[in-house]
Amino acid sequence: MGPAALYDNHGRQLNYVRLAVTDRCNLRCFYCMPEEGIRYLPKKQLLTFEEIERLITLLAQMGITKVRLTGGEPFVRRDLMNLIHKIVAIPGIRDVHITTNGVFTAPYVKELKELGIASVNLSLDTLNQDRFRIITRRDEFGNVMDTLNQLIDNGIPVKINAVVMEGKNIDDIIPLAELSKDKDISVRFIEEMPFNGEGNHYTTLTWTYRKIFDYLKSHYPEIQKIADPANSTAYHYKIPGYQGDLGIIAAFSRTFCGTCNRIRITAQGVLKTCLYDAGVLNIRDLMRKGVDDNELKNALMESFRQRPKDGFEAEALRKNNIPVSESMSTIGG
Numbered sequence: 001m002g003p004a005a006l007y008d009n010h011g012r013q014l015n016y017v018r019l020a021v022t023d024r025c026n027l028r029c030f031y032c033m034p035e036e037g038i039r040y041l042p043k044k045q046l047l048t049f050e051e052i053e054r055l056i057t058l059l060a061q062m063g064i065t066k067v068r069l070t071g072g073e074p075f076v077r078r079d080l081m082n083l084i085h086k087i088v089a090i091p092g093i094r095d096v097h098i099t100t101n102g103v104f105t106a107p108y109v110k111e112l113k114e115l116g117i118a119s120v121n122l123s124l125d126t127l128n129q130d131r132f133r134i135i136t137r138r139d140e141f142g143n144v145m146d147t148l149n150q151l152i153d154n155g156i157p158v159k160i161n162a163v164v165m166e167g168k169n170i171d172d173i174i175p176l177a178e179l180s181k182d183k184d185i186s187v188r189f190i191e192e193m194p195f196n197g198e199g200n201h202y203t204t205l206t207w208t209y210r211k212i213f214d215y216l217k218s219h220y221p222e223i224q225k226i227a228d229p230a231n232s233t234a235y236h237y238k239i240p241g242y243q244g245d246l247g248i249i250a251a252f253s254r255t256f257c258g259t260c261n262r263i264r265i266t267a268q269g270v271l272k273t274c275l276y277d278a279g280v281l282n283i284r285d286l287m288r289k290g291v292d293d294n295e296l297k298n299a300l301m302e303s304f305r306q307r308p309k310d311g312f313e314a315e316a317l318r319k320n321n322i323p324v325s326e327s328m329s330t331i332g333g
Contacts, residue, residue, distance in 0.1 A: 003092065006063030008273070008307040015065045016231070016262040019056070021080060022046065022072040023267045026103050028137035029125070031163045031192050047269045049083045051287055053090070055265070058293055060092030062300065068097040068121075072267065075104040081111060088115050097121065099161070102147035103140045109150040119157040122148055125165070126172040127179075135168055152183060159186045159247075164207045166192075173212070174219050180244030188234050188247035189216075193275075209235065209250035216246065231261040251275075257310035271300070273307040274314035280306070 006014045024040050025032070047055070056067060067087055074080055088096050095118040102122050112120070124144060126132050132141040151158045162169070162176050173189065180187050189212050191205060216237070217223055226238045226245065233256045234247030250256065254276075264272040269284025281303045286296055308314035 003061055003063050006304070009305045010307065010309055012259065012307075013063075013261055014263060014304060015063060016068070017056070017059055017064050017066070017265060018068045018070055018262055019052065019265045020070050020072060020267040021052070021074045021083065022077040024076050025071060025073040025101070026076055026138065027073070027101050027140065029101075029123075029163075030135050030137075030168060031165060041268055045284075046267050047265075047284055049079070049086070051269065051284065052083060053086050054287070054293075055269075055283060055296075056087055056093065057090050058297055059300075060090050062297060065092060065094045066097070066118075067093055067095070068099060070099045073101050073103065074098060075100055075108070081108060084112075084115060084117075088117075099123070100147070101136075101140075102144035103138075104143075105147040106143065106150050109147065109154050109156065113154045113156055117156060119159060120151055121159045121161050122151070123161050124148065124176070125162045126169045127175045128172060131169060131172065135165070152185065157185075159188055161188055161190060163190045163192050164212055166206050170207075170215075173215060177216060177220070177239070177246055180239065180246060181242045183244055185244045186236075186247055187244065188249055190249040191252040193251050205252050209248045209253055209255070212248050213237075216248075231259050232256070233260075254311040263304075271303055273303055274311055276311040276318075277308065277314040278318045 008014055023046075056064075069080075069084070069087075071077075084096065084098075087093060096115075097119050098112070098117060099121040100123070102124070105120075122144070125135050129141040132144075133139050148158065148160075160176065160179065162172070164170070164173065176187050176189075179185060191207065191209055191212075213235070220239050222240050223246075224238050224240065226236045228234065228236050233251070234249045237246045237248070239246070257274075260274075264275065265283065266272065266279065269282060269287070270279040271281040271283055272279055281299060283296070283300075286299060291299070308317060
């Protein structure tokens with residue numbers, strides 16, 4: 001018999017944790033961090049693999065069944081595959097997913113398949129090599145496409161995450177959508193968020209989820225709305241005759257908060273019960289103070305019982321009204 005279901009103070013079930021294994025990244029994407037990068041944390045400030053295994057084990061006992069490993073870029077952390085082997089073996093964890101930029105991922109795809117990784121989200125904002133270099137400030141397009149092809153060849157479900165950026169990659173929306181024609185993949189277009197180490201790039205967000213859909217509709221008049229999976233952050237669509245599907249994520253508009261089932265843990269072990277909060281519990285420090293498992297579970301439960309109802313409330317509760325501006329690399333995506 002498994003653990004009882006876990007709920008927050010608004011009656012939303014929590015069964016999904018996004019855990020960053022590092023704040024480091026080998027790209028410098030426009031929407032994620034400044035060109036000069038960010039000040040990375042010393043390794044001793046990150047959760048160790050042993051601490052991560054303990055934490056995921058406790059969360060599984062509380063009702064978490066799905067884990068997504070993120071970063072930064074998870075594959076820049078040494079011996080990541082050893083950690084993945086341990087996580088997939090934790091009782092109660094049913095699905096392990098990975099979000100990656102694909103630069104270092106290709107050599108591990110076959111092993112990921114053997115481990116039963118449920119899916120891989122691949123960050124890919126353009127299919128144009130020159131624009132890729134401009135957006136990411138690095139010349140790694142070939143490695144990313146190699147990863148995409150190997151994921152498809154090995155039968156690992158793939159979701160492509162493309163952040164829609166005014167003046168950067170609008171011409172790529174349709175070429176990216178066309179990837180779903182002959183490939184059974186999901187291409188998701190995401191509203192740009194202010195998590196780039198600088199704050200909002202624009203006075204107002206022009207490319208909202210509505211405008212993204214209207215743009216797709218103008219090119220694909222027959223596009224159809226299809227059912228969204230439970231707790232989905234994306235609105236899903238299908239172009240008749242295409243193998244894959246399309247998704248639009250209203251990440252800045254925050255239209256999906258009412259069914260949010262996820263929590264986040266940063267690479268330094270800070271719990272975020274909402275992407276837009278400033279962190280509500282330092283799990284790493286509690287562990288290193290020597291708290292036992294029950295004390296840690298109680299601290300987690302207390303945080304879950306004070307969860308904001310949506311991203312707007314979480315943003316309003318940030319101390320001293322400090323606006324959202326941290327890099328996505330530091331908060332785990």
